[in-house]
Amino acid sequence: MSIRQKAFSDVLPDFRNLGVIARVLVAVNAAAAMGALFAAASPAQALERFVAMAAYVEPLLLLTLVALFLLSPLLQRISYAAGFAIVLAVVAALAALYQGLLPLVVAEPLPDAWRTLVLAGVIAAAVLGLLRLVAKAYSPALAEARLQALQARIRPHFLFNSLNAVLALIRRDPRRAERTLEDLSDLFRTLMAEPRQFVRLADEIALLERYAGLEQLRLGERLRITWELDAAPSDALLPPLVLQPLLENAVFHGVEPGTASGEVLVRIERRGKRVLARIENPYLEAEQSRAGNRMALDNIRERLALFFDAEARIHTHVADGRYRVEIEIPYRAARA
């Protein structure tokens, strides 16, 4: 399989993204700290200067972030160069305004206006450059490569056992055999599909159900799946193959190795601006030596970070003999 190298498209960062906001805060404060360090003779003095400088810088910084937050939708639509110019203009305008208004509030002497303007401009340009590098590192080409790694991970064990189960059906229940082969085709179509950025939650749920049907056929009464999908927003967008590998893990690690029947829970719901998904399975102590769990989990965590930056969460924990994976992503609806 070749990895499609999509050209990296220059777009300004999304200033409404928590990760971007955090990076701007850290970068600007780091610059201030460096400035304090350069001008100071001792660490204690540097700290003092930094605190003094922060008192001056922080309000301007927050003001700028609010402005960029508001302008973000506009900035996403225009070219990188135009956006860059607008951001610099906004920063300069706010700095001038700030410099002008501050004497009305505080009596202390202020730094020269020209110095504030130049420094604000240089720092803004540097931060934009930094964010562009970060965006490049997190580019869609990388996300695609990660997705393909996951697609290539189809468990042969599952494929051959499913085919075997279909063979067992053909004589006794030809119609069910037909449906099973259709499910298998759909599943593999998705697994072999050209990488896409986003899929609708409804499609990912359909995939889960197809997959569950196949496992049900093989495992019979040993597998009991409880679906809690009433509050699932079917129009939510998420990266492909985020939930199916987790259900596969739940069956592979929590049900197949057990002699008793095991219950798997799939719950997806929307809570305000977030989408929460939880998959639970019995935690089998003896099962911990079996490999393969981490790979899918790490891969999904990585791709969620690529798509949602700091706004997605995935965590796992074990309680009351149950293993639980929870995913939280921002709710973004597909355009109807």
Add this chain to the structure above:
Amino acid sequence: MIRVFIADDEAPARERLKELLEDVAAEVPTGIAGEATNGLEVLERLPGSGAQVLLLDIQMPGMGGLEVARHLALLPEAPTVVFVTAHDRHAVEAFELNALDYLLKPVRAARLAAALKKAAAGGAPGREQLARAASGAREYLSVAERHRIVLVPVRDVVFLRAEQKYVTLRTRTQEHLIEESLVALEREFAGRFVRIHRNCLVSRAAIRGFERGGGGEDEAHWLVVLEGVAERLPVSRRQWPALRELLAEKP
């Protein structure tokens, strides 16, 4: 007629094998001796069933096929084993290397017929042969009692002591004689047991401490105090330094 026992945790897979056995019945007549859905069930149901050939899935809950085969090999009337697997590269390689017969799922009728004919002609696989093919340590040790296999979970074993031809296996409540070599056991369960004497392996987890022996005898300077077993076991001079280190590591 060959009496065949089928072991697979997936119902459709068992059905499929039965279908195929019927399909090849003209060529190789067979009868079903029994079925099992997990490893432990095979060990319960197969002895005494008169099974001559066992079609054994290697990936089963409870106990994997390879370990099942190792315990079955103790039976005087052990069946010939044909392993069945959907996909397990390591196991297949081990089967090839150790001349064990196997079928790949989905199974083809012609392959099944050939395997059955070969199985009817050949005997059961040897214990050594199976041990070499197995990748990890067993979870149980076993003793064959006429038409029954008694399993002892390895984690319950307190100590193993070689006496002439046999090894005495001691748990908190039971004692068994098993036909295995102490050296092979030490190798297979390295880490779980520690050698305290030329003739004795002790479970690390069961060691509670050491006490001074009565002296006099050359080797009996120190005795191991064990959890759940009153008997104190002598530590040989040679093993003492290593044991003392182990004791220091223990929390």
